[in-house]
Amino acid sequence: AMRLILPLFVFGMLINQIQRSEASARRIRELLAQKPTRDENPHARVLQQAPQRIEFENVSFAYPGRERTITNVTFSMEPGQMIGVVGPTGAGKSTLVKLLLRYYQPDSGRILVDSSPMRAIDMESFRRQVGYVSQDAFLFFGSVAENIALGAPDSTRKAIERAAEIAGAHEFITALPQGYDTPVGERGLKLSGGQRQRISLARAVLRDPPILVLDEATSAVDTRTEALIQENLRAFRNRRMTLAVAHRLSTVRASDSILVLVDGVVVENGDHESLLAQNGAYANLWAVQSGEAVADDNTVS
Numbered sequence: 001a002m003r004l005i006l007p008l009f010v011f012g013m014l015i016n017q018i019q020r021s022e023a024s025a026r027r028i029r030e031l032l033a034q035k036p037t038r039d040e041n042p043h044a045r046v047l048q049q050a051p052q053r054i055e056f057e058n059v060s061f062a063y064p065g066r067e068r069t070i071t072n073v074t075f076s077m078e079p080g081q082m083i084g085v086v087g088p089t090g091a092g093k094s095t096l097v098k099l100l101l102r103y104y105q106p107d108s109g110r111i112l113v114d115s116s117p118m119r120a121i122d123m124e125s126f127r128r129q130v131g132y133v134s135q136d137a138f139l140f141f142g143s144v145a146e147n148i149a150l151g152a153p154d155s156t157r158k159a160i161e162r163a164a165e166i167a168g169a170h171e172f173i174t175a176l177p178q179g180y181d182t183p184v185g186e187r188g189l190k191l192s193g194g195q196r197q198r199i200s201l202a203r204a205v206l207r208d209p210p211i212l213v214l215d216e217a218t219s220a221v222d223t224r225t226e227a228l229i230q231e232n233l234r235a236f237r238n239r240r241m242t243l244a245v246a247h248r249l250s251t252v253r254a255s256d257s258i259l260v261l262v263d264g265v266v267v268e269n270g271d272h273e274s275l276l277a278q279n280g281a282y283a284n285l286w287a288v289q290s291g292e293a294v295a296d297d298n299t300v301s
């Protein structure tokens, strides 16, 4: 089966680039359209503190009326750990995120938070623990500083700038006409996709959430800047759980565990080195992408 999967996987990743803008528009429409279902369970426990463990246990899921999207996915996360998810377009990466954020419930298997079924926990209290950065950064009309402080309005300018530094945004922000006071978003200064993503990342960093979910959060940032951001994020990730979904393997390279998802199934699982040693789908893709990166660098310099 791998002989069939491998070329499909690599090819899928290549066309990912092309499909991404379309897919992202779809994703944002979806997320906006979905009114999170209110907890029906009146006994739901309000999460008072940061979870110490999240587990996916044989989770399977199909969108209503559709074929199965996620099959038997198992992994766990603890504070200080980063889990990466890679795979071609349509593999189910974002669906995993949506399951974690509870836009949907598994059809079978369980998602456990500190050993309690996710359903037994008050949804709002869980979401408050999560900083979610998608590839489509949402900016409202207001200053850059206000946009970064969206989830933490009482932040000092200093804290805002510190968050922007970690997110690799400080430099370009200070170069804007009015720096941190430059109006952006609807009717404001038009920023590039990569700049918007970094503002969105700074927003999550400033909120300082115990759980960080990055869904193609730096996909529009160039490879070098991204490497810088990854380096900055290393210390930031220290005491929190990070789930990072990416097309670009270098984004998830530092993960404690990387799930290689193909057609909703985890076909490989391990850290970067062990996945390379397996010489399978991941190793194959790594070879292709590092070749691309070298080509990119040559064009730049």
Ligand code: ADP
Pocket (backbone or CB within 6 Å): 030, 063, 066, 069, 087, 088, 089, 090, 091, 092, 093, 094, 095, 096
């Ligand atoms: P990825 O993030 O890896 O690109 P997704 O999780 O977005 O993959 O999608 C996995 C599969 O589920 C795809 O076949 C996609 O078309 C389908 N899908 C995604 N969202 C929905 C939805 N809201 N309703 C029905 N099918 C969906």
